[in-house]
Each structure stands twice: as C-alpha cells, then as structure tokens.
Amino acid sequence: MSNIEERKEEIIDEFSMFDDWMQRYEYMIDLGKSLPLIDEKYKTEDNIIKGCQSRVWVKADHQDDKVVFKADSDAIITKGIVAILIRVFSGQKPEDIVKADTDFIDEIGLKEHLSPTRANGLVSMIKQLKAYALAYMSKDASTQN
Amino acid sequence: MKTETTLDVFDVDKIRDDFPILKEEINGYPLVYFDNAATSQTPQQVINCISDYYSRYNANIHRGVHTLSQTATDAYEQSRIKIQNHFNAKRSHEILFTAGTTHAINIVASGYGQFLKKGDEVIVSALEHHSNIVPWQMMCEKTGANLKVLPMHQDGMLKLEELDGLLSDKTRMVFVNHVSNALGSINPIKTIIQKAHDVGAKVLIDGAQAAPHIQADVQELDVDFYTVSAHKMCGPTGVGILYGKEHLLEELPPYQGGGEMISDVSFEKTTYAGLPHKFEAGTPNIAGGIGFGAAVDYLHKIGFDNIKEHEDELVSYATERLKEFDKIILYGPEVNRKTAVISFNFEGLHSYDIGTLVDKMGIALRTGHHCAQPIMKFYKIPGTVRASFSFYNTKEEIDIMIKALERAVKMLY
Numbered sequence: 001m002s003n004i005e006e007r008k009e010e011i012i013d014e015f016s017m018f019d020d021w022m023q024r025y026e027y028m029i030d031l032g033k034s035l036p037l038i039d040e041k042y043k044t045e046d047n048i049i050k051g052c053q054s055r056v057w058v059k060a061d062h063q064d065d066k067v068v069f070k071a072d073s074d075a076i077i078t079k080g081i082v083a084i085l086i087r088v089f090s091g092q093k094p095e096d097i098v099k100a101d102t103d104f105i106d107e108i109g110l111k112e113h114l115s116p117t118r119a120n121g122l123v124s125m126i127k128q129l130k131a132y133a134l135a136y137m138s139k140d141a142s143t144q145n
Numbered sequence: 146m147k148t149e150t151t152l153d154v155f156d157v158d159k160i161r162d163d164f165p166i167l168k169e170e171i172n173g174y175p176l177v178y179f180d181n182a183a184t185s186q187t188p189q190q191v192i193n194c195i196s197d198y199y200s201r202y203n204a205n206i207h208r209g210v211h212t213l214s215q216t217a218t219d220a221y222e223q224s225r226i227k228i229q230n231h232f233n234a235k236r237s238h239e240i241l242f243t244a245g246t247t248h249a250i251n252i253v254a255s256g257y258g259q260f261l262k263k264g265d266e267v268i269v270s271a272l273e274h275h276s277n278i279v280p281w282q283m284m285c286e287k288t289g290a291n292l293k294v295l296p297m298h299q300d301g302m303l304k305l306e307e308l309d310g311l312l313s314d315k316t317r318m319v320f321v322n323h324v325s326n327a328l329g330s331i332n333p334i335k336t337i338i339q340k341a342h343d344v345g346a347k348v349l350i351d352g353a354q355a356a357p358h359i360q361a362d363v364q365e366l367d368v369d370f371y372t373v374s375a376h377k378m379c380g381p382t383g384v385g386i387l388y389g390k391e392h393l394l395e396e397l398p399p400y401q402g403g404g405e406m407i408s409d410v411s412f413e414k415t416t417y418a419g420l421p422h423k424f425e426a427g428t429p430n431i432a433g434g435i436g437f438g439a440a441v442d443y444l445h446k447i448g449f450d451n452i453k454e455h456e457d458e459l460v461s462y463a464t465e466r467l468k469e470f471d472k473i474i475l476y477g478p479e480v481n482r483k484t485a486v487i488s489f490n491f492e493g494l495h496s497y498d499i500g501t502l503v504d505k506m507g508i509a510l511r512t513g514h515h516c517a518q519p520i521m522k523f524y525k526i527p528g529t530v531r532a533s534f535s536f537y538n539t540k541e542e543i544d545i546m547i548k549a550l551e552r553a554v555k556m557l558y
Contacts (some may be wrong), residue, residue, distance in 0.1 A: 017278065021172070022505075022552075025505070025556065026556055052502075052513055052514075053497040053528070054495060054497045075495035075497040075498050076494075076495065076498050076557060077497070077498045077501050078497065
C-alpha cells in the first residue's frame with residue numbers, strides 16, 4: 001500500500017502523458033465513471049456537501065488504523081476530481097491525511113476546480129476528509145488512554 | 146422611445162467594435178460571451194464616461210460649492226433625468242439611485258415591513274429570482290403577513306388564471322419580475338398590475354432582466370415600484386435604480402440613516418430630506434450613476450427596436466440549432482413569449498459538466514440554479530445550462546457554441 005506522497009507522484013506521472021486539456025478531461029471523466037459509488041442509502045443529508053453547482057457525498061469508515069473514504073458527485077467532472085482525491089487520501093493513516101496538502105492538483109492542471117469560489121463542493125470536501133481524519137485521531141488517542 | 150441618434154442600419158460587426166472585451170481570448174479560443182442575463186458587457190463609450198469622471202471631475206456631490214463638485218453633481222443629476230426619461234417617470238425624484246435591484250427591492254420590502262400586520266397577504270410569483278423572494282419572506286416573518294405564490298405552467302409561463310383566486314382585500318403587495326432570469330418568460334405585468342390595483346394592493350416589478358430588452362413605461366404600466374440594475378444594460382456594476390410613485394416613496398420610511406438623507410439633525414430629533422435624498426444616504430456610487438446614464442444613451446443609439454429584432458433572430462436560430470441534438474431538453478416558453486434566453490439540459494448530464502467543458506473552448510454559459518431554486522424544484526432538476534444573448538452577439542457565435550456542445554456531449558456520454 002503506497003503512501004500519500006507516492007500516490008500523488010503516480011497521479012502527476014499519469015497526467016504528464018496528456019498533451020492537451022481534452023485528454024486530461026477525458027481521463028478525468030473516465031475516472032469519474034469508475035469511482036466506486038456510495039450506496040444510495042448513504043446519500044443522506046449527513047453525508048452531503050452542497051456546492052452551489054454540484055453536490056458531493058462523502059462517507060468515512062475506520063478500518064484498522066486507516067480511514068477509508070467513499071464518495072460520489074452528481075456532476076461527472078467533479079466526480080473525476082473526487083476520484084483523484086479519494087485515491088490519494090483513502091486507506092491512509094488519519095495523521096497523514098490531516099497533514100497532506102493538495103498542491104498536486106495545481107501540477108496536473110486542475111487548479112481551477114479547487115478554487116473556493118467555484119462552488120462545486122470540492123474545497124468543502126477536502127475540509128471534510130480532514131475533519132473525519134481528525135475525529136478518528138482523537139478517537140484513537142482517547143482509546144489508547 | 147426612438148431618438149434621432151438611433152442607428153439607421155444595424156451593423157453587428159460595427160457594434161462589436163464598441164466592446165473591447167469581445168476581442169479577448171479565453172483558454173486560447175476567441176471569447177463567445179453568452180452570459181448576458183448575468184451581466185452585460187460594457188461599450189467603450191461607457192468606459193470612457195467613467196474614466197472621464199475620475200480623470201477630470203471626481204468630487205463629492207450635492208453640498209460642495211466648488212466648481213468640481215458642481216460639475217459632478219450636474220452630471221449625476223443629468224443621469225437621473227436620462228433614466229427618468231427612459232422609463233417615462235413623471236418626476237426625476239421618483240428615480241432613486243441604488244446599488245442595484247437587490248438593494249432596491251430591500252428598500253421597499255423593509256419599508257413595507259413597518260406597515261404590514263398579521264393576517265395581511267403578499268403575493269410572489271413562482272418565477273422569481275431569490276432577490277425578489279427572500280426580502281419579502283423576511284418581511285413576512287417580521288410582520289406575520291402571509292406569503293402566497295402565483296404558480297407557473299410547465300412551459301414556464303405564470304398561471305395568470307389563478308391570480309384572481311389569490312387576490313383579496315387582504316392582499317397588500319404583489320411582486321413579480323417583468324422577465325424571468327432563468328427562463329426568459331415575459332410576464333403579463335400590465336394585467337397583474339391592474340388586477341392587484343383592483344383590490345387595493347401595491348405592485349413591485351423587478352425589471353432587472355427586462356431592462357436590456359424592453360423599454361418599460363412606468364406611467365403606462367401604472368406600476369408602483371420598478372427596479373433595475375445598470376450592469377445588465379451595458380452599464381457599470383454596483384448601481385441601479387428604484388422607481389417609485391412619488392406619494393408611495395414619501396410614505397415609505399428611509400432604509401438607511403446617514404449623511405445626505407437628512408433635513409436637520411439634532412440629538413433630540415432628526416428630520417429627513419425630501420425625495421430622492423431620503424433614500425440616498427452616504428456618498429453614492431457617483432461614477433456608476435453617471436456611467437448608467439451613458440449606458441442608457443448607448444442603448445438608445447442602438448435602438449430598442451433594433452435590439453429586439455436582432456435578439457429574436459438569435460434566440461430563434463439558437464433554438465433551432467439546439468433542437469438538432471437528440472437528447473436536448475429545453476425549458477421555458479416559445480421564442481415569441483420570452484427574451485433572448487434559452488435554458489436547457491441534456492438527458493442524464495449535469496449542467497456543471499457542460500459549462501465546464503465549453504468554457505475550455507472559450508464559451509461563457511451560465512449553469513446551475515440561476516438563483517431561482519423554486520423553478521428548478523418545479524422541474525425537479527438541480528439546474529440548467531443557460532445561454533443568454535445580447536444585441537452584440539452573432540449567429541456565427543451560436544454555431545461555435547453548437548460545435549463546442551457537440552464535443553462536450555461526446556466526451557460526457
């Protein structure tokens with residue numbers, strides 16, 4: 001199982017093969033289509049992140065000492081970026097998730113999608129992933145005590 | 146109103162030269178700007194007017210005795226008269242400068258909040274922008290008045306036949322937009338105003354979406370309040386007007402306290418200035434107000450008849466081209482019952498994805514709920530793609546949009 005930095009590098013490598021925006025977006029759309037969907041029953045108000053434009057659902061589970069995320073969006077391009085973020089963050093240790101940054105999104109030419117003014121739910125989603133990780137960290141700490 | 150300066154020949158290429166932004170490239174493609182219902186572009190004549198104000202006669206208005214202040218005051222008040230003439234208001238002080246339509250609506254809603262009582266009724270249409278819903282909801286919460294909704298048909302027109310059933314002697318206010326921002330529907334405001342007046346109710350018409358396309362005559366309409374934003378009429382952002390009948394504006398309490406709006410101030414009591422100053426507290430957007438006047442002049446130079454003819458042609462052509470797509474869903478009324486707006490979706494695709502992909506090809510479309518969530522809820526959709534045209538757009542640009550949509554749809558299906 002690769003760590004967060006290794007997964008970011010993999011993604012940067014994959015995107016470096018593309019010559020233009022169309023190829024990048026086609027790949028992202030494919031990624032969006034292949035994201036494991038959240039079971040409909042988890043698409044609840046509790047799990048939703050409402051952007052003005054698109055909506056994102058995120059569900060977190062604690063497995064061993066890792067946090068596993070599943071996510072979905074009603075817009076396919078948003079879903080593609082969700083897939084990239086999940087690939088980096090899911091299955092990692094909570095403390096690594098909390099520390100991680102998302103600069104690699106700039107490097108692969110998708111910066112505009114993480115703009116706080118874009119209102120697609122992604123910036124809030126990243127905050128939410130970290131909030132879940134933080135919650136598991138404090139839960140772990142209290143269990144150990 | 147056709148002025149003597151109205152263009153005899155409508156030459157869209159020549160008109161486009163007035164708009165420097167139309168020569169911009171976006172993501173390596175020439176800009177195709179079809180988001181005019183959100184904001185229109187600004188012609189060089191208006192940009193020059195604003196620049197001229199700051200370069201030559203920037204000064205605070207109304208109380209200065211020095212020449213510069215007098216020049217700025219004259220220009221600002223001259224602009225108010227241009228706008229008065231444009232809307233055929235009886236008096237110039239019935240035109241209040243505001244920060245825009247939202248501000249204008251809030252002045253009226255907040256003022257009526259002091260008159261209404263529990264059990265009074267106000268009617269809103271199902272086609273409203275949030276800015277013509279939320280201020281009234283806030284007013285109803287404060288006063289205990291009830292908000293009733295005039296519903297819409299599937300084709301995006303109001304159910305006018307249900308208005309009589311909603312109106313009663315309890316109705317105090319009716320507020321409807323002249324044109325729907327999400328669908329472009331032109332509402333039968335003259336009938337609505339007459340019917341509301343028959344039961345003694347007052348009417349506010351949100352004219353933000355109509356103003357770039359239709360020249361409203363407030364006296365002929367007999368409307369009580371009419372609101373407009375300059376930035377949808379080739380003018381600057383952050384300025385608009387509230388038209389109100391003189392006696393109604395006199396009754397209405399001031400919205401904000403401050404400088405400019407007073408007659409006399411002491412710690413015991415302050416008396417308010419007369420119209421329009423009672424509602425224009427603080428230093429206004431002077432450059433914006435003057436620029437608004439220049440924008441009105443510019444639109445008259447183009448001519449509202451020319452604008453309508455050209456835009457109708459564009460919206461008809463775009464509708465025909467869009468219908469070539471198998472999986473297109475069009476919302477809103479037929480071409481002859483709306484302004485130059487087309488709201489659409491592709492079956493199974495999200496508007497955000499379409500908007501994102503065509504933007505990569507230089508095309509500015511609006512996507513989402515257009516601040517009109519009740520309409521989206523009516524159609525049970527999260528949003529639409531909206532193309533909205535202006536007199537400076539062309540059929541060639543529509544062809545470019547269609548090609549871009551073809552590429553986007555191919556990528557997404």
